[in-house]
Amino acid sequence: MEIKVVRNILSANEQIAAKNRKLWDEHGVLAVNLMSSPGAGKTSLILQTIRRLRSIMRVAVIEGDIASTLDADKINKEGVRVVQVNTGGSCHLDANMLSLAIDSLPLADIDLLIIENVGNLICPAQFDLGEHKRAMIISCPEGDDKPYKYPLMFTTADVVLVNKIDLLEVLDFNIVALEVAVKGINPQAPIFPLSCKSGEGIEAWVLWLLAERENCKEFYDSL
């Protein structure tokens, strides 16, 4: 006997993601899922973001890593709340891991929650965490052809950050080619070239976050 199912394999994850999002919505938290390859600069970007925003916004971070607390330790030094999630070998965060981490955060005291996903351009794109926005970093040493190789990640990103532009002079990275590649498949996502090392371009990203937070706040206020 055949039973018609026609259900997304990850529907259980999506149900938990919807619960996470509801929880964030109830507390007026803007949740941003930050994804990239390993070493593209997720933690560096979070540190730069905290330094620019902490005087005007209450920031918290969930750190996803396969193992270790190295990144969480760096963020802890900045004096913001951080929860480490070790995935124990899994190559991505999923909604259930997040729901456990959220339980240990005082959501009413948080305006912006940055979720640092496991470094990987494939698997994290598949798993909805309930986030409001997906931010991704592509760093110049990785090459300008990545949108064609990892189309799901680049298609589902709400904002694309191009990190390590301080290295452009010594690389064969064509930033125009990257922008063309991204815009061809995801015309809505703004692209911000920046350098976490020099600080160049970070302001545009921070202003984007502030605008998203403002949109988010107007939405909550209207409820």
Next chain:
Amino acid sequence: MHELAITQSMLDLALEQARKAQAKQVTQINLVIGEMSGVVCDSVEFYFNILSQDTIAHRASLSFQQIPIQLRCRRCGTVFSPSEPPWACPSCRQWDAEVVTGRELYIDSIEVE
């Protein structure tokens, strides 16, 4: 690597459906997997054989319908399969497209006894 999590979710979903139908055995699971999902079918088979042990889905065969990436040009509407980058539209040569197929990741049906 995400195949482990995906296979577990797929198995859970198949077992849930089989239970609802009061089935004794799941004999086949028909899956639809888009190319953009990055799922390697051989890995799913591998994990399935391990994860399904001691369940009524053990020894069920997996059938994979693989869906290639297809894009629709936003300028002229042509539907095309991208090959070598840049993924320009073969008709108007512009690169401004939306995904039509390739993101699928679902169980179409299961066969039970």
